[in-house]
Amino acid sequence: MATDLFLQNGFAGTSMSAIAKASGMTKASLYYHFANKEDLFIACVTDGYQHALSSLETIVADDQASPEEKLSQAFDTLYDTVINSAVGRMSPLIAEVSRAFPQVARSFREEYILPHEALVAQILAQGTKAGVFKPIDKKLMSHLFIGPIVTLSLSREMFAKFDDLDEHFPVGELKAGHLEAIKALILIN
Amino acid sequence: MATDLFLQNGFAGTSMSAIAKASGMTKASLYYHFANKEDLFIACVTDGYQHALSSLETIVADDQASPEEKLSQAFDTLYDTVINSAVGRMSPLIAEVSRAFPQVARSFREEYILPHEALVAQILAQGTKAGVFKPIDKKLMSHLFIGPIVTLSLSREMFAKFDDLDEHFPVGELKAGHLEAIKALILIN
DNA sequence: GTCTATACAGTGATAGAC
DNA sequence: GTCTATCACTGTATAGAC
Numbered sequence: 001m002a003t004d005l006f007l008q009n010g011f012a013g014t015s016m017s018a019i020a021k022a023s024g025m026t027k028a029s030l031y032y033h034f035a036n037k038e039d040l041f042i043a044c045v046t047d048g049y050q051h052a053l054s055s056l057e058t059i060v061a062d063d064q065a066s067p068e069e070k071l072s073q074a075f076d077t078l079y080d081t082v083i084n085s086a087v088g089r090m091s092p093l094i095a096e097v098s099r100a101f102p103q104v105a106r107s108f109r110e111e112y113i114l115p116h117e118a119l120v121a122q123i124l125a126q127g128t129k130a131g132v133f134k135p136i137d138k139k140l141m142s143h144l145f146i147g148p149i150v151t152l153s154l155s156r157e158m159f160a161k162f163d164d165l166d167e168h169f170p171v172g173e174l175k176a177g178h179l180e181a182i183k184a185l186i187l188i189n
Numbered sequence: 190m191a192t193d194l195f196l197q198n199g200f201a202g203t204s205m206s207a208i209a210k211a212s213g214m215t216k217a218s219l220y221y222h223f224a225n226k227e228d229l230f231i232a233c234v235t236d237g238y239q240h241a242l243s244s245l246e247t248i249v250a251d252d253q254a255s256p257e258e259k260l261s262q263a264f265d266t267l268y269d270t271v272i273n274s275a276v277g278r279m280s281p282l283i284a285e286v287s288r289a290f291p292q293v294a295r296s297f298r299e300e301y302i303l304p305h306e307a308l309v310a311q312i313l314a315q316g317t318k319a320g321v322f323k324p325i326d327k328k329l330m331s332h333l334f335i336g337p338i339v340t341l342s343l344s345r346e347m348f349a350k351f352d353d354l355d356e357h358f359p360v361g362e363l364k365a366g367h368l369e370a371i372k373a374l375i376l377i378n
Numbered sequence: 379g380t381c382t383a384t385a386c387a388g389t390g391a392t393a394g395a396c
Numbered sequence: 397g398t399c400t401a402t403c404a405c406t407g408t409a410t411a412g413a414c
Contacts, residue, residue, distance in 0.1 A: 010285045012201030016390060029398050031391065092281035095347045096199045105347045139359070140366035148336030150343065158284045158294045170328070177329035185370050204407065218380050220409065 003044040003086045011041060011097045038101050045094065045104065048087030049112050055081070056119040060126075067127030068187070072179060074123055078116075079175045082149045087112065089157055091150055117142045124186070133186045144185070148178055192233040192275045200230060200286045227290050234283065234293065237276035238301050244270070245308040249315075256316030257376070261368060263312055267305075268364045271338045272345060276301065281343055306331045313375070322375045333374070337367055 002019045009018075016037060020027045034040040059065075059073045082088035098105035117138065124141060127133030156169050191208045198207075205226060209216045223229040248254075248262045271277035287294035306327065313330060316322030345358050 008288060010199070010201060010288065012199060013285075013289070015388075017388085026399060027390085028392080028400080032397060037390070091343060091347075092284045095281045095343055096202075096285055098347045099197060099199065099349075100202070102350050105351070109348070137362075137366065139357075140363060143337045143341065143363045144333075144367060144370055147338070147340035148332045151336035151339040152332065154280060154284055154339065154343070158280075158287045159298070160288075161291050162294070168328075173326075174329060174332045177326065178333060181333055181370070181374050185373055205409085206407080215381060216408085217382080217410080221379060226408070 002040060003048070003090075006041065006044060006093060007086060007089055011037075011093060016040075038097075038104070041097060042104060042107065045087065045090060045108060046111060048085060048090070052081045052085055052087050052112070053115055053119070056116065060119050060122050067123065067130055067132055068183075070123045070126070071182070074120060075175060075179050075182075078120075078146065078149055079171060082146075083153045083156060083171060088153055092154055092157065116146070120145060127186070132188055134188055136186055145182065148174070191229060192237065192279075195230065195233060195282060196275060196278055200226075200282060205229075227286075227293075230286060231290075231293060231296065234276065234279060234297060235300065237274065237279070241270045241274055241276050241301070242304055242308070245305065249308050249311050256312065256319055256321050257372075259312045259315070260371070263309060264364060264368050264371075267309075267335065267338055268360060271335075272342045272360060278342055278346055280339055281346065305335070309334060316375070321377055323377055325375055334371065337363070 001022055002014075005014045005019055005022060008014075016027050016030055019040070020030045023030065030040070034043065055077045056074060059070055059077060062070065065073065082091075094104060094108050098108075120141065121138050124133055124136065128135050152169060152171070152174060156165060159165055159168065162168075190211055191203075194203045194208055194211060197203075205216050205219055208229070209219045212219065219229070223232065244266045245263060248259055248266060251259065254262065271280075283293060283297050287297075309330065310327050313322055313325065317324050341358060341360070341363060345354060345360075348354055348357065351357075
């Protein structure tokens with residue numbers, strides 16, 4: 001609710017009055033639940049963490065799938081999460097708020113980014129152990145793996161109101177090409 | 190000047206009073222030069238376009254260098270531009286402002302993003318013509334080429350105030366690994 | 379072209395009744 | 397736990413003198 005408003009109008013562009021109205025409350029009631037605007041924002045951000053991580057966790061824990069299948073599933077999940085979910089789309093917003101409130105950045109990193117990276121690293125480690133993936137530096141893999149997805153999400157947010165959005169940023173094709181590129185980089189033989 | 194303020198505090202977080210003060214003017218004088226805040230912001234953004242493009246243009250026009258050398262030089266330029274220059278760092282800011290003023294996004298795309306992509310595409314086309322690069326889809330290449338760099342810039346903005354910035358986001362290493370990955374993807378033999 | 383002064387809407391946040 | 401009413405303040409923008 002408040003999350004949607006923040007996404008649409010930014011942090012400074014979303015007033016407590018607007019949030020109260022959208023929540024069917026008055027401002028004063030809102031301030032009964034949250035000490036201030038930052039706390040409310042942080043609640044919005046952390047609220048979205050859980051679900052985004054759980055789908056990756058089930059992929060990692062799957063005993064049936066091969067490392068290559070898991071990699072493909074991780075791509076599906078990450079593209080879906082970063083591009084469609086509220087938390088994923090919030091990156092630029094978090095960057096904006098982080099300037100004034102660095103603890104927002106810290107919490108985002110520790111509770112969202114690092115667990116994500118760790119899960120992706122686990123999938124890659126499973127593949128390396130099975131002898132099908134080359135070992136690769138973890139930071140570099142995050143750079144090449146998550147980088148394009150976040151930028152795609154940012155671009156799509158930026159051009160959300162344009163009617164040729166999907167023509168210029170075709171998620172499916174870009175995802176497929178990206179996956180092939182990563183495979184070319186890490187698959188053995 | 191105003192650009193730096195926008196970068197530090199976001200669009201809504203930067204007041205006309207603050208800009209006027211930093212410019213050694215009063216608010217009223219500022220409004221003599223710019224009709225409103227958006228116009229001033231657009232002026233800041235477009236102002237940075239020129240230089241950012243010119244360095245890529247000289248690389249493309251170079252008759253001496255091999256396509257592989259040009260690719261490496263383009264990496265140096267893009268990393269430097271996106272991470273260090275004002276325009277490059279402005280992407281999240283432009284995303285913020287674009288929600289309210291879509292023409293900002295359009296101008297950014299047409300005058301900055303598309304020319305950039307076209308120049309990179311030219312380097313790749315030169316390599317393909319010379320028989321050293323495989324042909325590759327233009328949109329995909331932008332996704333894989335520019336995506337990681339923009340996300341790196343965004344991350345570094347987000348964690349700019351943290352003392353372990355360069356440890357977590359080591360530009361040099363990531364750039365080198367990224368270049369190797371792109372080469373693995375497009376180099377023939 | 380730059381200034382002082384100001385209009386006026388909206389902001390985050392609080393006091394106190396119910 | 398929610399309300400009405402209000403606080404002090406800052407925001408964008410403008411009028412009019414010099």
